[in-house]
Amino acid sequence: MAKSTKRKCKFDPERPYCLVLGGGGAKGVYHIGAWRALRELGVPVNAYVGNSIGAIIGAFLAQGLEKELEELGATIRLESIVDVGPEKDGLPDGSEMVSRIKKVSRSLARKGGLDTSPLRSTLMELIDEKVIRSRGCDLGVTTVNVSDLEPEEIFLDSMPPGSLVDYLMASSAVPGFTLPKIQGKTYVDGGVYDNVPYEMARRRGYRRIIVVDISGAGINLKPDVEGSETVYIKNSIQMGGILDFDRAFLDRFTLLGYLDTMRVFGRLSGYSYFLRPDPEAEARFRGEAARLGPPLAGEAERPSKDFFPDRMRLDGRLLLKCLECSAQSLHVERIREYTYAELASEVARKRAEEEERAKHAIGSGEARGARRLEQVLAAAWKDGRFEKPPYFYLLLARATPAGKAREAVHMLLDRFFPELKAAEAWFGVDPRILEEVISR
Numbered sequence: 001m002a003k004s005t006k007r008k009c010k011f012d013p014e015r016p017y018c019l020v021l022g023g024g025g026a027k028g029v030y031h032i033g034a035w036r037a038l039r040e041l042g043v044p045v046n047a048y049v050g051n052s053i054g055a056i057i058g059a060f061l062a063q064g065l066e067k068e069l070e071e072l073g074a075t076i077r078l079e080s081i082v083d084v085g086p087e088k089d090g091l092p093d094g095s096e097m098v099s100r101i102k103k104v105s106r107s108l109a110r111k112g113g114l115d116t117s118p119l120r121s122t123l124m125e126l127i128d129e130k131v132i133r134s135r136g137c138d139l140g141v142t143t144v145n146v147s148d149l150e151p152e153e154i155f156l157d158s159m160p161p162g163s164l165v166d167y168l169m170a171s172s173a174v175p176g177f178t179l180p181k182i183q184g185k186t187y188v189d190g191g192v193y194d195n196v197p198y199e200m201a202r203r204r205g206y207r208r209i210i211v212v213d214i215s216g217a218g219i220n221l222k223p224d225v226e227g228s229e230t231v232y233i234k235n236s237i238q239m240g241g242i243l244d245f246d247r248a249f250l251d252r253f254t255l256l257g258y259l260d261t262m263r264v265f266g267r268l269s270g271y272s273y274f275l276r277p278d279p280e281a282e283a284r285f286r287g288e289a290a291r292l293g294p295p296l297a298g299e300a301e302r303p304s305k306d307f308f309p310d311r312m313r314l315d316g317r318l319l320l321k322c323l324e325c326s327a328q329s330l331h332v333e334r335i336r337e338y339t340y341a342e343l344a345s346e347v348a349r350k351r352a353e354e355e356e357r358a359k360h361a362i363g364s365g366e367a368r369g370a371r372r373l374e375q376v377l378a379a380a381w382k383d384g385r386f387e388k389p390p391y392f393y394l395l396l397a398r399a400t401p402a403g404k405a406r407e408a409v410h411m412l413l414d415r416f417f418p419e420l421k422a423a424e425a426w427f428g429v430d431p432r433i434l435e436e437v438i439s440r
Contacts (some may be wrong), residue, residue: 016044017231018138018206019061022196023052023189024216025174025242029250030235031057032073033257034212039066041265045210047138049201051190052216055141055171059127059164062137062156068126073254078245080122082177083115113178120169129164132156140204142190142197143170146179151193153200174217174242191218198223198230212257217242233257233264236272237334252335259337268337271311271324278319278340284437285319292433296322296425307425309418319437323347325422330354331389341438351391351427358395370405373397377412390417394424 019038021031031054038045048058060069078084132139133156140155159167160183169180170187179186190197195218201209207227213220213234223230235256240249259274268274289296296318307313312321323343330350332343373396380386386393390413397409413420 014044015208016046017208017210018047018049018201018204019045019058020196020198020201020209020211021048021050021054021058022211022213022216022220023050023054023172023191023218024195024214025053026076026244026250027214027216027235027240027242027253028053028057029073029076029254030214030257030260031212032069033254033259034233034261035061035066035069035257037258037261037265037267038210041262041267043210043265047140047201047204047206049138049140049142049197049204049206050171051142051195051197051218052172052174054196054212054214055190056123056168058139058141059123059132059168062135062139063128063132064135065126072122073250076245076250077247078243079118081116081119083117114176116169116173116177119172120165123165123168127165127168129156129162132164138204139164140197140200141167141171142194142200143167143173143187144190144193145185146188147185151190152187153197153203155204189218191216193219195220196223202228212261214257231264233261236260236263256335259335262337269317269320272328272334273324273332273343274334274337275320275323275343276337276339281340281438282317282319285322288433288437289318292429296429308422322422322426325419326351326426328419329389329391329394329417329423344434344438347426348431350389354389354392355395357388358392358399361392361396362399370397370400370403370409373400374405374409374412377409377416381412381416386416390420391423393417394420 021028024030035057045061048062050056050058057069060066060072072080138155138157140153142151142153144150145152154167156164163182166180166182170182171190173179173187174189174191177189179188181187194200195216196211196213198209198211199221202224208229210231211223211233213232215235215238223232225232235253237256239256240246240253244250259268262268263270263274267276269277308315308321308325312324315321319340323340326347327343327350330347332346332350338346373393377393394413397406397413400406400409
């Protein structure tokens with residue numbers, strides 16, 4: 001039976017899983033966070049199947065190199081993967097990305113592809129094939145034999161002795177890297193065949209499988225989970241690229257892997273946020289909502305399609321939904337674990353911040369009327385970029401003169417930001433009541 005990423009997943013500690021790890025370059029740090037969560041949860045794993053960075057991390061885990069993997073994730077940079085050569089000319093002041101592009105361009109021109117010898121050196125130093133074989137954990141990788149134009153799915157027990165690092169390099173040879181050879185054959189990253197090798201695990205006979213998909217580039221096949229117990233973990237926020245070694249991104253994406261996994265297994269709840277479950281606070285708030293009257297009381301008794309976003313409409317956790325919608329309307333930081341009280345506090349802080357910003361914008365003439373605001377919103381929707389939180393736009397709309405233009409702005413806000421109605425209801429509740437409900 002397939003397990004949804006929105007439902008609590010239970011597991012039997014006596015029945016281990018096969019862990020399938022997808023490719024995605026630098027985004028592979030997500031796997032490290034996911035593994036940290038699986039370890040804390042006590043989820044048993046005795047087999048690893050991976051592609052590209054997923055294959056490499058699978059080898060680390062099969063050898064028991066958890067500490068080394070954490071250290072690698074905390075220190076990895078572009079130069080850890082490819083040889084970009086010495087800096088030959090001074091660079092003017094500018095972003096680090098400019099420097100990286102110049103380094104990569106020199107390496108491509110010099111080698112005819114990015115030289116991945118630093119990655120090979122790291123693997124040769126840390127990966128001990130004999131230890132992995134002796135531990136008895138199953139390990140499989142996928143790659144593509146370019147010479148024969150054939151995909152190759154291979155497990156450690158079928159690899160010639162001493163060739164594991166070669167196959168790890170073959171699996172992670174993304175186009176643009178120098179392509180490794182094994183026994184005279186040239187190989188390329190398995191992502192051009194199957195970036196998340198779930199079917200490889202199924203063909204091996206595994207039926208209890210945990211998949212970690214990091215949205216890497218390549219062929220991502222839809223898994224056929226019939227007849228299996230599959231837990232699917234996927235990054236809930238799209239961010240970064242395969243060669244994005246910015247430290248802030250790597251740290252945040254590692255944490256996201258941990259949080260997403262904890263949410264899949266029910267230790268955390270939420271839609272866009274990661275909340276520790278608090279059924280007692282939910283019960284208290286439902287009681288208060290009944291006394292407060294509409295719209296909260298109406299929603300508590302009869303879930304309304306229009307009051308909350310569609311994805312929440314059948315969820316009975318009224319307090320969680322109000323907190324999430326309010327946080328979304330204020331662009332509260334998502335990649336963080338919250339208690340209900342912590343998220344409510346952050347919502348209050350951000351609300352005051354946006355109200356002050358809106359007051360300044362209105363006073364300085366930055367808000368130039370409903371018609372102008374309507375144009376700004378429509379343009380932002382078309383570009384897919386809203387620079388300010390939805391609540392800020394709502395405050396500007398309230399400050400514009402009544403009329404058809406203002407009505408049009410409110411219609412746009414309702415369409416673009418379905419969370420605003422619930423947020424407005426939340427902001428209308430007496431803060432003393434909220435503090436009593438949440439902090440008791």
